[in-house]
Structure formats: structure tokens, C-alpha cells
Amino acid sequence: MPTRKFETVISLRDIKVACQECSLKEICLPVGIGQEDLDRLDAIIDRKRPLARGDHLFRVGDGFQSIYAVRSGSLKTYTTSQDGQEQVMGFQLPGELVGLDAIAEDSHPLAAKALETTSVCEIPFTDLESLSGQIGGLQRQLLRVMSQEIRDDEHNMVILGQKSAEQRLAAFLISLSNRFRRRGFSATQFNLSMSRSDIGNYLGLALETVSRLFTRFQNEGLLRVDRKHIELLDREKLCTYSGAQCAEDDVLQAEPNN
Amino acid sequence: MPTRKFETVISLRDIKVACQECSLKEICLPVGIGQEDLDRLDAIIDRKRPLARGDHLFRVGDGFQSIYAVRSGSLKTYTTSQDGQEQVMGFQLPGELVGLDAIAEDSHPLAAKALETTSVCEIPFTDLESLSGQIGGLQRQLLRVMSQEIRDDEHNMVILGQKSAEQRLAAFLISLSNRFRRRGFSATQFNLSMSRSDIGNYLGLALETVSRLFTRFQNEGLLRVDRKHIELLDREKLCTYSGAQCAEDDVLQAEPNN
DNA sequence: CGATGACTTGACTGCTGTCAACGTGCGTGG
DNA sequence: CCACGCACGTTGACAGCAGTCAAGTCATCG
Numbered sequence: 001m002p003t004r005k006f007e008t009v010i011s012l013r014d015i016k017v018a019c020q021e022c023s024l025k026e027i028c029l030p031v032g033i034g035q036e037d038l039d040r041l042d043a044i045i046d047r048k049r050p051l052a053r054g055d056h057l058f059r060v061g062d063g064f065q066s067i068y069a070v071r072s073g074s075l076k077t078y079t080t081s082q083d084g085q086e087q088v089m090g091f092q093l094p095g096e097l098v099g100l101d102a103i104a105e106d107s108h109p110l111a112a113k114a115l116e117t118t119s120v121c122e123i124p125f126t127d128l129e130s131l132s133g134q135i136g137g138l139q140r141q142l143l144r145v146m147s148q149e150i151r152d153d154e155h156n157m158v159i160l161g162q163k164s165a166e167q168r169l170a171a172f173l174i175s176l177s178n179r180f181r182r183r184g185f186s187a188t189q190f191n192l193s194m195s196r197s198d199i200g201n202y203l204g205l206a207l208e209t210v211s212r213l214f215t216r217f218q219n220e221g222l223l224r225v226d227r228k229h230i231e232l233l234d235r236e237k238l239c240t241y242s243g244a245q246c247a248e249d250d251v252l253q254a255e256p257n258n
Numbered sequence: 259m260p261t262r263k264f265e266t267v268i269s270l271r272d273i274k275v276a277c278q279e280c281s282l283k284e285i286c287l288p289v290g291i292g293q294e295d296l297d298r299l300d301a302i303i304d305r306k307r308p309l310a311r312g313d314h315l316f317r318v319g320d321g322f323q324s325i326y327a328v329r330s331g332s333l334k335t336y337t338t339s340q341d342g343q344e345q346v347m348g349f350q351l352p353g354e355l356v357g358l359d360a361i362a363e364d365s366h367p368l369a370a371k372a373l374e375t376t377s378v379c380e381i382p383f384t385d386l387e388s389l390s391g392q393i394g395g396l397q398r399q400l401l402r403v404m405s406q407e408i409r410d411d412e413h414n415m416v417i418l419g420q421k422s423a424e425q426r427l428a429a430f431l432i433s434l435s436n437r438f439r440r441r442g443f444s445a446t447q448f449n450l451s452m453s454r455s456d457i458g459n460y461l462g463l464a465l466e467t468v469s470r471l472f473t474r475f476q477n478e479g480l481l482r483v484d485r486k487h488i489e490l491l492d493r494e495k496l497c498t499y500s501g502a503q504c505a506e507d508d509v510l511q512a513e514p515n516n
Numbered sequence: 517c518g519a520t521g522a523c524t525t526g527a528c529t530g531c532t533g534t535c536a537a538c539g540t541g542c543g544t545g546g
Numbered sequence: 547c548c549a550c551g552c553a554c555g556t557t558g559a560c561a562g563c564a565g566t567c568a569a570g571t572c573a574t575c576g
Contacts, residue, residue, distance in 0.1 A: 079416065081502070087416045101412060103405035109412065129398065133391055140387065146404040147361035153411035154359060154367065158337065158345045160418035161462035165532065196555065204419035206533050211556055227541080227555080244339070423564065454523065464565050469524055485523085485573080 018042045024095035027182060028069050029123070029141055037135045044127040047071075051114040057098065059111045064102035066122045070094050073118025074193045077110040078201075088202040090156075091115070091194055093179050100146055115193040160204050163243060168203040169213045170242035173223070177232060188232045276300045282353035285440060286327050287381070287403065291395045299396065302385035305329075309372035315356065317369045322360035324380045328352050331376025332451045335368040336459075346460040348414075349373070349452055351437050358404055373451040418462050421501060426461040427471045428500035431481070435490060446490045 019030050019042040030038050046066075050073070051057060057068060060079060075092040089110055092098050102108040103125070132139040159171050181187035192199070196214075200207040214225045222238050224231040232238060277288050277300040288296050304324075308331070309315060315326060318337060333350040347368055350356050360366040361383065390397040417429050439445035450457070454472075458465040472483045480496050482489040490496060 079412075081416070083501070085420070087420060089412050089415060101405055101408040104402045104409055105406075109409055129401070133394060133397055136388075136391060139391055139397070143387070143400070143404070144362045146401070146408065147359055148363075150359040150404065150407050150411060151362055151367055153408060153415065154337075154347050156415055157347060157411065157418060158339070160415060161460075162343070162345060195553095202419075207554095208534085208556080209532060212532095215556075243341070465522095466524080466566085467564060470564095473524075 019045065022071070023184065024069070024071065027095040028121075029097070029138070029145065031141050031144075032137045033135065033141070034137070037137065040131060040135070041138065044124060044131060046122040046124070048120055048122050050117050050119040053114055053116050055114045055118075057112040057114065057120060058108050060108060062108045064099070064106045064108060064125065066124045067097055067099045067128065068112070069097050069121040069123065071119045071121055074115045075112050075118060075120075076115055076194060076198055076202075077112045079110055086201060088194075088198050091198075091202070093176075094183055096179075097145060097149075100149055115198075165203075165205050165209050166213060166216075166241060167243045168205060169199075169210060169217070170238045171244055172199065172203055173230070173232065174235070174238055174242050174244075177235065188235065190230055191228045192230055193228070277303065280329070281442070282327070282329065285353040287355070287396070287399055289399050289402075291393065291399070295393045295395065298389060298393070302382055302389065304380040304382070306378055306380050308375055308377040311372055311374050313372045313376075315370040315372065315378060316366050318366060320366045322357070322364045322366060322383065324382045325355055325357045325386065326370070327355050327379040327381065329377045329379055332373045333370050333376060333378075334373055334452060334456055334460075335370045337368050344459060346452075346456050349456075349460070351434075352441055354437075355403060355407075358407055373456075423461075423463050423467050424471060424474075424499060425501045426463060427457075427468060427475070428496045429502055430457065430461055431488070431490065432493070432496055432500055432502075435493065446493065448488055449486045450488055451486070 019025050019028070020035075020038055022028070025031075025038075030041060033041065057075060070092045072094050074094075075098060076088055077090050077092065077098060078086050078088045080086050092112075098112050098120075099108065101110065128138075128142070132142050159168050163171065176190065176192075177187045180190050194202075195207075196210045197207040199205075200210040203210070214223075217223050217238075218225055222232070222234045222241070224233060277283050277286070278293075278296055280286070283289075283296075288299060291299065315333060328350045330352050332352075333356060334346055335348050335350065335356060336344050336346045338344050350370075356370050356378075357366065359368065386396075386400070390400050417426055421429065434448065434450075435445045438448050452460075453465075454468045455465040457463075458468040461468070472481075475481050475496075476483055480490070480492045480499070482491060
């Protein structure tokens, strides 16, 4: 382990970032919360200094203190089964929360690791809990977020349960595309911060299968792939491949309040 | 559709069942709630008349009004993809909640159908929400229950993502066994209220594979199976087969407060 | 008692995993 | 600046698990 040379050099807490200025506030927790309530939420949130690629935000079994929101960068969550085999459970992009599964048992069932330089907001749970008892909108939003998480997991179960390798990768790419779009990034061009192995693991496929499919999709003109960079050329057909109601449905889901 | 002949014959609401008398209260919502608060929770819960096998509690797209707790019997939740193909998402046993995934979008993403004669408690969500704003313990418990749901879904993803057919069925049987035990039923002998087809669908397997595995497990002396009835003869080995930390871990998880 | 649906069993196929070799980009150190 | 090593990614050959198709058995119910 290297020594933590940053800590005494500069206090990164000085960086002025608050929920109200955050470009992610429309998709993070503060949806439908008034100005003064937003201030109160903001007051309990701690901006941590960035994680480097490979750093852990928390590990399996760590005591549960806080929920985290990704501000920039990306995370993967995963477990390691007793035979040492890793299972990737998900990837978190900016505006997405991590750690909701730790509430039940007061300890993290998954580890969270930064896939690239990543900054997160730490939200101490006891504070969040008492605040959401006072602010109706916050309580509601918290329940909604958790409900959405359940929904997403159910969606993943469908994919893992009955989709072919081709459908899984197509669905994965469409999902990423939708999530990037919602965050204001390009829906057709983005970087994969995770490895082929992580993707395969997440989708229940061998990494070789993922690699082969990327090649095939490219040959079919569906996308262009160069190492980590992806460009979706035929989003429409990719949707068809994924065998799901994806395209416009997700847009609607993404903006329920408009 | 048959006419609803029961409705005017007898008011089943007269049946005296309340949370405080309910044998399931230790595993349903009212954990860690005081007596008078329990009364208040009890007041908002509606005991519906039993569902017959095949009846729907709700369907995909139904507006979200309430969460339901199974009192007796069992449910399956499922979606139907646009090509008419069904995906079973889960089975609910007594003491388990259904409908938590509907909070996010105010409509049910899954349908819930009774696998046998089943009675449920209906918990109107707006009431629950406002009550949980007033009762700290209830809010906490609600969040815990949702968190646990996320956790369970993650567990299912591991099973679907990287377990063999044999491991999946073994894990499924162990899971059922644990859930029955927790509810005070036998952990080694129970009835499967769902069909082979439902099990296969849920586990991402063909129903023929499920059937073959039952036969094989029986030949290996792991269990005895007669149509719907299951008797686990070697729970230990079944755990090993499932390739997971199951047996005693689940007991601990089941009783976190003892 | 026949019909229907659920389940079982068998034969065959194919998708995807495994093993293995090779290519490519990047960072390190000479 | 170049050479090297390493991690990551690609491609190929082969095999096996589980799906599909099909036939047959069993239980339940009208």
C-alpha cells in the first residue's frame, strides 16, 4: 500500500460542490425536493476525495454507514464466492446510488471498486433516515429509488434467465446507452470503463464470447468498437437484437415527470 | 369469468385477524414496532378474501395502490415479454411481501398470480408511507425489507449468471427449505405449489431439465420426490451441490435479532 | 372412461464454455 | 528512444451441457 500523500497536502473538501449546483441532481436523490429541504440534504452529504482506478469504496462485510452517489467516473459492485470466483453484480455511472443493499443487515454484501478515477458523494444513512422522516418528498424519493433498483434487478434476471449471448450483450449496450443519454452524454458514443471480462462476468458469459460478439456486431455494421471506445451505428437494430422493449420506453421511464 | 358469488354471502372482513395475532408478524413488516404503533399499522391493513388458484392479485400495468403480504398459500410473480413468452420472477410464501417494485413508477411491472388458494393482507401504500413518516421503526423496517429484496435479487443474479443447472435447482430447493423453516414449517418436507415449468422458467432452465434433475437427485439419494411433494434426505449434500454458503448462514440471516 | 394437462424419458443438436495460441497497446526501465 | 514485459483482447478448435423435439406415462377431473 502506498502512503496517502494527499491527505495533508490539500483539503479537497474545499471544493465547492453542492447538490443544488450538481448537474446530477435531477437523477440522484434530490428529485422533487424544495429549495430549503435541498439545503438540509446537502448539509449531510460529504464529498469524498476521488478514488483512483482499482480503489475500493467498500468491501464485502464492511459495516454499513453510508449510501454513496457516483458524481463522476464509474464503479463496479461484485462479490467473491467461497471458491474465489468473482461475480460482477452491476456497474454504477454518475448519478447512480450504491450500497442500498446494505441496509437490511447493516453490512455490505458486495464490494464496490472504482473502474477509473471516480468521485462519490457520501450520504450517512442515519442522517438520511432521520431527514427522510421529516421531509415527505425525500422519503418518497428514497423508496422510489430502492423500488427502481428492485425493478432493474428483475430486468437483469430476465436477461440472465432467458436471453441468448447476443441478446444479452445487445441489451447491455442499449442499457448503457440509455443511461449515458440520461446523464447528458452521447447515447451513441461512449467508453467502456470495464473490461471484457467484467462485462462477460456480469452478463453470465465467457469473456471470449463477449469479444466474439463485439467482432460480429461490428461486422454486421451495428457498431464500431476500438478497444474501450464504442460507437453505436444502428441502435434500432441493436434494440431488436436485444429482444426487448427498449428504445423509447426507456426514454419515457427516464423522464417520468415531464 | 364466473360471477363473484361470495361477495354478498358473507363478509370475510369479519374474520378476526390482526397483525398482533398473526403468526407471521415476526417476519412481515411489524418487526421492532411497539404495541400502540402496531395497532396503528394494523388499522390500515385490509384482509382480502382468499384468491383461488390461478386468480391474479394484480396484473402488469395495474396502477399501484398497495403492497401485499402473503398470509397463507403462495404466489408467483411474472412478466410476459412482447413475444408472449413468460418469465417467472419469483415465488412468494407466507410472510413475504409483493409489489415493492411498483413504487418507482406507480404501476406494477409484474403480474402476481395465486399458485393455490391464497390469502393476502393489503397494505395501502399512501397510508403506509405517511405512517412510516410518523413511526421511525416502521420506516426503518420498510427500508430494510426493500434492501433485503435487492439482496435477494442479487443472489438470484449470481445463480442465473454462473451456476450450472444442477446448482440452480439445488440452490432453489435449499432456499425454499430455509424459507419454510423460518415460517415454522418443516425444512425437509414440503409441497411445491408451482409446476416444473414455473421452476424451470424461474431458474432459466427447460422444464425437461428440471424433471431430469429431480430424477437424478432422487437416484443419488438426495431427496424423494412424488409429484408435488418433496422430501429432502440429504440437505447437507444438496448445499454442497448448490455451490454456495447456504445452510447455517441462512439460519443466521433469518434471525438477525436473536 | 376418455380427455386433458403435467410430468418423464430419450435422441439429437447447437450454443457457448474451455483451452490455447496469438496480437496489441501501454508502461517501465535500460 | 527503444526493448521488454504484462495485461488485455482476439481468434480458432473442440467439447459438453442443456435446449429442442418427440414419444410415452401418469394423475386428475368432468
